[in-house]
Amino acid sequence: MRHPCPTPGCPHTTPTRTTRCDHCTRRTGRAHRITLVCGPPCAGKNTYVTQHAQPGDLVVDLDALYRAINANPTRADHDQPASLTPFALDARDTILHRLLHGDHNLRAAWIIHSAPNPATRAEWKARGAKVVMINASLDTLTHRAHRQRPTAWVDHIHDWHRRYQPGHVDQTVTTG
Structure with a gap:
């Protein structure tokens, strides 16, 4: 048909x-227009997307997918139980597959991803995405994590900084 x-x-x-x-x-x-918004935990990726996305835009955010499939709404924001990880990743990958294969009529898509590796960012750039790197000082990031996130997030920030490599495709935005 x-x-x-x-x-x-x-x-x-x-x-x-x-x-x-x-x-x-x-x-x-x-x-459609795809924007990869990347950076360390607590940098302000969600805030950036909220400030720039319009109603009807697609936002692909693994943290939001965890919240959507977690049955306990009283859990802290950014809680990522290991038992839910395969489901959250499958949901994200299915959305990205559909986005990249064009079975939609979107105006814009925003992908929130830590992406410390420049090859990951370059791959999205090669697919036509704009790459926006959101960052803040290590002190600012850890302060935000202590105020807003589960304890493990400070370790996630340090891990991201250990793995991060600058890339030539990045447009960098510094917060706080």
């Missing part, structure tokens, strides 16, 4: 309700 192309005014059809037709995809190029 074929469906009308979701592009306003397009007379063509497409195999799914959400995919643009070949004509519109070729004519408009990318049907």
Whole structure:
């Protein structure tokens, strides 16, 4: 069964309700804008996305997926039980697969990811994403972690800094 192309005014059809037709995809190029927002824990990645995303934009955030599938709403924010990890990762990977394979009609997508490795950031850049590195001083990050996160987050911050390597594709934004 074929469906009308979701592009306003397009007379063509497409195999799914959400995919643009070949004509519109070729004519408009990318049907969406992807921004990879990366950096250490507590840097302000979510705050950046909240300030820049618009209603209807896709936000892919592993922390939010953990919250969505965790049955105990009284748990602290950013609680990531190991038993839920495979489910959260599968959900994230399924969303990213669909995003990258174009079966949608999004205006923009925001991917929140720590991405300390420059190869990961360069891979997203090669896929057409804008790469925004959010960072803050180690003192600021650890202070935020002590105030807002479970105890393990200070270790996550130090681990990120041990693994981090600058990359040539990064647009850096410094917070606090």
